[in-house]
Amino acid sequence: MKKIYSYIILLLVSFCWVSCNNEWEDEQYEQYVSFKAPIGSNGVTDIYIRYKKDGKVTYQLPVIISGSTFNEKDLNVKVEVDNDTLGILNNERFGREDLYFLQLTPEHYNFPGTVNVPQGVSVITLPIDFDLTGINMVRSWVLPLTVVDEPGTYLGHPRKNYAKALLNIKPFNDYSGTYSTTTLQTFISNEDGSYDQANPIVRNTRTGQVVDENTIFFYAGAMEEDLINREDYKVNFYFNPETKMVELSTKNENLKLEQLKKDQAAYTIAEIMDEELPYLKHRYVIFNIEYTFVDYTSVEGREIPYHVKGTMTLERKINTQIPDEDQAIEW
Numbered sequence: 001m002k003k004i005y006s007y008i009i010l011l012l013v014s015f016c017w018v019s020c021n022n023e024w025e026d027e028q029y030e031q032y033v034s035f036k037a038p039i040g041s042n043g044v045t046d047i048y049i050r051y052k053k054d055g056k057v058t059y060q061l062p063v064i065i066s067g068s069t070f071n072e073k074d075l076n077v078k079v080e081v082d083n084d085t086l087g088i089l090n091n092e093r094f095g096r097e098d099l100y101f102l103q104l105t106p107e108h109y110n111f112p113g114t115v116n117v118p119q120g121v122s123v124i125t126l127p128i129d130f131d132l133t134g135i136n137m138v139r140s141w142v143l144p145l146t147v148v149d150e151p152g153t154y155l156g157h158p159r160k161n162y163a164k165a166l167l168n169i170k171p172f173n174d175y176s177g178t179y180s181t182t183t184l185q186t187f188i189s190n191e192d193g194s195y196d197q198a199n200p201i202v203r204n205t206r207t208g209q210v211v212d213e214n215t216i217f218f219y220a221g222a223m224e225e226d227l228i229n230r231e232d233y234k235v236n237f238y239f240n241p242e243t244k245m246v247e248l249s250t251k252n253e254n255l256k257l258e259q260l261k262k263d264q265a266a267y268t269i270a271e272i273m274d275e276e277l278p279y280l281k282h283r284y285v286i287f288n289i290e291y292t293f294v295d296y297t298s299v300e301g302r303e304i305p306y307h308v309k310g311t312m313t314l315e316r317k318i319n320t321q322i323p324d325e326d327q328a329i330e331w
Helices: 003-023 085-095
Strands: 031-036 045-050 055-063 075-081 101-104 115-119 123-131 138-147 164-172 178-180 183-190 205-212 214-220 234-239 245-247 269-273 279-293 304-319
Touching: 031 138, 045 055, 045 183, 055 075, 055 115, 085 101, 085 164, 115 123, 234 279, 234 304, 245 279
Parallel strands: 045 164, 101 138
Antiparallel strands: 031 055, 055 123, 075 115, 075 138, 138 164, 178 205, 178 304, 183 304, 205 214, 214 234, 234 245, 269 279, 279 304
């Protein structure tokens, strides 16, 4: 009798082991197609891409086959521009149309409509070629993509945003980013050009946006960065790689921009390793600037002259252990 019980127990254990083993080998979840494009607090995915001399750069967007096992079959995943989601996002998030995300226009991007995911492979990248020449960063530009379902072959992930990628384009160069401007002072000038130095207007930070490989722009003086007519107050800062001087310019003659003390507008670049984190490099861009301009839109029929002077400092923290430059920088 004991032998019969032992035999039964052995059969039960064997059956359980085989069942459990097969269960783990089987797919536990549906194998849906999705992008690796996590949404930030702004509702989109910020992607930082270096502005190169010709304005062209390629971004690799990960395409993922979800599941607990490797991709079971060879797939040709179709990807296309999503023309609907961005409009819904803008309506939900913004009360002003001038702050809306704009959909990137076709001359600025190109990508294959189909990406092959071989059997046994669960992650592959979709190459997106960007041409950022002439892009105007007064507005935020988004390339919205979506996975196109092929019923019977594959489906995009049903979870919200997984099968969509709202890529917010953030080009950068060696000089773009958020500058400390606590020592940059803006004064209202008198008719004779003098100004009261006791009452400066100061902003803690100012953001420099990319124009091209060696040029960024700021909004003049202390003009608000979300001003409705901010386009009118763009001032280009060109970092001359030969003279190591900062040269100011604008396309708007009404701004009456004049750079003062041009011979004192040299910029310095310094790189210092962190004392406590040996892998972290601090890169600084520092320069002094002085210029005048007029605000010709705040008061109808009147120009308000301003005098701006002081120091601007950019600190960029770079993790030297990360090979990809866009990911190594702590944005």
